[in-house]
Every structure is written in structure tokens, then in C-alpha cells.
Amino acid sequence: MKRLVVATTNQHKVREIRALLDGAGVELRTLAEWPAIEAPEETGHTFEENARLKALYYGRATGELVVAEDSGLEVDALGGEPGVESARYGGVEADYPRKFALIYKQLAARPDTPRAARFVCALALVRGAHVLFETRGTVEGEIASAPRGDGGFGYDPIFFYPPFGQTLGQLNGVQKAAISHRGQAFRKLRGFFLSNAP
Numbered sequence: 250m251k252r253l254v255v256a257t258t259n260q261h262k263v264r265e266i267r268a269l270l271d272g273a274g275v276e277l278r279t280l281a282e283w284p285a286i287e288a289p290e291e292t293g294h295t296f297e298e299n300a301r302l303k304a305l306y307y308g309r310a311t312g313e314l315v316v317a318e319d320s321g322l323e324v325d326a327l328g329g330e331p332g333v334e335s336a337r338y339g340g341v342e343a344d345y346p347r348k349f350a351l352i353y354k355q356l357a358a359r360p361d362t363p364r365a366a367r368f369v370c371a372l373a374l375v376r377g378a379h380v381l382f383e384t385r386g387t388v389e390g391e392i393a394s395a396p397r398g399d400g401g402f403g404y405d406p407i408f409f410y411p412p413f414g415q416t417l418g419q420l421n422g423v424q425k426a427a428i429s430h431r432g433q434a435f436r437k438l439r440g441f442f443l444s445n446a447p
């Protein structure tokens with residue numbers, strides 16, 4: 250059983266990742282075991298750049314096999330915003346209802362613009378200074394007319410997934426993992442572990 254550090258302090262993400270990597274032969278550890286390590290500044294302009302930056306940073310800091318991901322919401326009518334700033338959109342102290350309100354305010358100024366959107370998750374697997382695996386998952390949808398559902402987390406309640414006729418916030422964990430951006434990316438990582446274990 251290989252030890253794998255998941256480079257996030259978001260317990261919602263840890264729960265999702267733990268389920269997605271079940272049976273992959275890895276023992277998950279979290280950054281809670283290294284409380285003295287400060288988070289790096291996410292200076293990348295793409296999800297891939299930020300995932301790689303975080304993975305390499307924590308790989309050097311812990312000496313462990315590390316996976317880091319960067320994910321967020323892209324809204325076409327907003328020029329791809331919030332994008333890599335998804336977690337900091339509206340300010341680092343803004344909660345998700347405030348972020349939702351900001352998105353809806355901007356969309357209201359563009360009433361005739363399609364509400365196409367997508368969730369993106371890029372991940373990087375690193376040992377030391379070496380990137381071992383990188384991938385991306387994407388799920389296409391649109392911004393819902395109003396937030397719906399109290400499942401999931403983050404932007405899930407405003408992301409409408411047409412094939413299911415529901416927002417991700419209305420789906421249960423199994424349904425969401427089957428189609429989500431993070432689910433896609435971490436299933437690819439699971440396949441990597443099963444066939445090309447580092």
C-alpha cells in the first residue's frame with residue numbers, strides 16, 4: 250500500500266477523492282499531518298499550472314508521493330470567469346451565496362447571452378521534483394436560473410447538468426461522482442495507479 254498525500258485542506262474534496270481512489274492500492278494522507286507547511290501562492294494562469302505548482306511544492310515539502318488538483322467553474326458569458334479564481338471569487342472572505350450573487354448579477358447584465366458553463370479539474374501526481382502523471386476532467390452544463398439543492402459543495406447548486414435535468418447540488422454523491430470533473434480526473438489517476446504504479 251503506497252502512501253499518497255492529497256494536497257488539500259478541503260474535507261469535502263478529501264471525501265470525494267477517498268471514494269474515487271478506493272481499491273487503487275493507496276493510503277491517503279492529508280495536509281493535516283503537516284500543519285507547519287504554509288500553502289503556496291497559486292500564481293498559475295491555468296488549472297494545470299496551479300495543480301502542478303501545488304503538487305511540486307508539497308512534494309518537496311513532505312518528501313511524499315503527492316497529488317494536487319486545481320478546479321473551478323468557467324462561465325462562457327463571463328469570459329471564462331471565475332476560472333482559476335473560483336475559490337477566491339468576490340474576495341477570499343466571500344461565502345458561496347455571495348459568489349453566486351455576483352455571478353447572477355453579472356449574468357443579469359447580459360440577458361441574451363447563453364449560460365453555458367463547465368467545471369474543470371486538473372490534477373498532477375508528483376514524487377519529489379518529478380511529475381509522474383497529469384490529467385484533466387471536464388463536465389459541461391449551464392448556470393441554473395437559481396441555486397437548487399443542498400448536496401455537494403462550492404458552486405454545485407448553480408451548475409445545471411442537462412442530461413440529469415438537475416443541478417449538481419441536487420445529485421447524491423454517487424450520481425455526482427459518475428459525471429463530475431473531479432470524478433473523471435481521479436478515475437484516470439486510479440487507472441494510472443492500477444497499471445503504472447510509481
